[in-house]
Amino acid sequence: MASKSRCDVGDPAGFFADLVRCETRLYNALNDRLRDRHGIVTSQFEFLSFLREHPGARVADLATEFAVGIGATSKGVDRLAKQGWVLRQPNPSDRRSSLLTLTEDGMRLVEAARNTYTERLAELLDAILVGSPFAAAAQVLSQLRATLERDQIGMPAG
Amino acid sequence: MASKSRCDVGDPAGFFADLVRCETRLYNALNDRLRDRHGIVTSQFEFLSFLREHPGARVADLATEFAVGIGATSKGVDRLAKQGWVLRQPNPSDRRSSLLTLTEDGMRLVEAARNTYTERLAELLDAILVGSPFAAAAQVLSQLRATLERDQIGMPAG
DNA sequence: TCGATTTAGATGCCACGGCATATACTGTAC
DNA sequence: GTACAGTATATGCCGTGGCATCTAAATCGA
Numbered sequence: 357m358a359s360k361s362r363c364d365v366g367d368p369a370g371f372f373a374d375l376v377r378c379e380t381r382l383y384n385a386l387n388d389r390l391r392d393r394h395g396i397v398t399s400q401f402e403f404l405s406f407l408r409e410h411p412g413a414r415v416a417d418l419a420t421e422f423a424v425g426i427g428a429t430s431k432g433v434d435r436l437a438k439q440g441w442v443l444r445q446p447n448p449s450d451r452r453s454s455l456l457t458l459t460e461d462g463m464r465l466v467e468a469a470r471n472t473y474t475e476r477l478a479e480l481l482d483a484i485l486v487g488s489p490f491a492a493a494a495q496v497l498s499q500l501r502a503t504l505e506r507d508q509i510g511m512p513a514g
Numbered sequence: 515m516a517s518k519s520r521c522d523v524g525d526p527a528g529f530f531a532d533l534v535r536c537e538t539r540l541y542n543a544l545n546d547r548l549r550d551r552h553g554i555v556t557s558q559f560e561f562l563s564f565l566r567e568h569p570g571a572r573v574a575d576l577a578t579e580f581a582v583g584i585g586a587t588s589k590g591v592d593r594l595a596k597q598g599w600v601l602r603q604p605n606p607s608d609r610r611s612s613l614l615t616l617t618e619d620g621m622r623l624v625e626a627a628r629n630t631y632t633e634r635l636a637e638l639l640d641a642i643l644v645g646s647p648f649a650a651a652a653q654v655l656s657q658l659r660a661t662l663e664r665d666q667i668g669m670p671a672g
Numbered sequence: 673t674c675g676a677t678t679t680a681g682a683t684g685c686c687a688c689g690g691c692a693t694a695t696a697c698t699g700t701a702c
Numbered sequence: 703g704t705a706c707a708g709t710a711t712a713t714g715c716c717g718t719g720g721c722a723t724c725t726a727a728a729t730c731g732a
Contacts, residue, residue: 374655380581380668381581382530477530484654485524494524494525495647496646501539
């Protein structure tokens with residue numbers, strides 16, 4: 357029902373519908389588990405995780421990575437800072453921006469949450485990982501993502 | 515970078531990250547185009563489109579389909595009704611619920627928006643549809659979606 | 673038939689993102 | 703150096719969703 361796959365070109369609408377539904381449900385399921393165990397939601401985990409891998413990143417870097425508006429990103433960082441997980445340090449080479457780093461608490465949190473996240477995600481995707489052309493799907497999504505990012509498609513205004 | 519694809523099981527986290535990023539950007543891009551041309555956003559188009567294909571559906575049917583809370587769905591339907599696109603008709607066999615249908619205006623709107631939607635989506639996915647194992651990816655997503663829906667994973671509370 | 677449970681949906685409060693705008697700083701032209 | 707365009711981000715207003723709660727109606731049990 358979902359993907360009718362006409363011969364030439366596939367079914368973009370069906371593909372996209374499946375994409376959105378999967379994303380929604382997986383995101384919700386991860387939210388539940390992360391909130392339950394660590395008191396954060398997936399979007400917060402993603403911010404923290406990015407900062408763990410990119411210490412000293414700026415607000416704009418987060419906004420670009422996640423295709424979220426700068427304003428929303430700024431507010432999100434504010435909330436993480438208010439919880440004592442993220443530190444804004446003045447940027448010596450540009451006083452308009454701050455360099456963001458995880459605090460000790462933030463580091464501990466993201467390490468713990470990462471286990472939960474990885475584990476839950478493996479559970480959720482387990483059924484699909486075996487006996488499916490999973491690698492092909494991963495490659496398609498990876499390539500699609502790269503194209504969208506290269507062309508800056510879907511970046512919000514603010 | 516995105517999907518490192520270990521041999522045995524793939525990279526669930528990378529797969530999911532790509533999934534979310536693609537969904538975000540495609541959704542944003544469709545929002546822009548639909549808002550510009552028809553004054554609605556993708557979530558509204560999806561509701562209207564579902565009602566076109568399922569006249570007489572109830573609020574709970576929309577909530578289940580889109581994995582959105584019942585409360586939020588009720589409010590969304592309210593807004594569509596306030597615009598004169600959706601009609602709530604009393605359900606003769608259960609007075610707690612209403613049967614939802616599109617008005618004439620709603621039908622005209624969804625027909626027009628569907629062209630925009632399909633066309634823009636084809637543009638966005640065009641690069642990926644050629645020269646990629648697209649069918650395999652579609653199949654993986656379709657199967658994943660079916661599994662998540664069967665197990666009612668990721669349904670919000672309200 | 674009547675009370676208890678369940679179900680459908682509506683509503684209130686809150687968190688969060690989009691967008692527009694304001695603010696502070698930077699680089700550039702003169 | 704000073705005005706001016708550009709950049710980085712912070713803030714305010716609004717729309718929307720989650721969750722908890724409320725009501726009405728259906729269903730179940732004795």
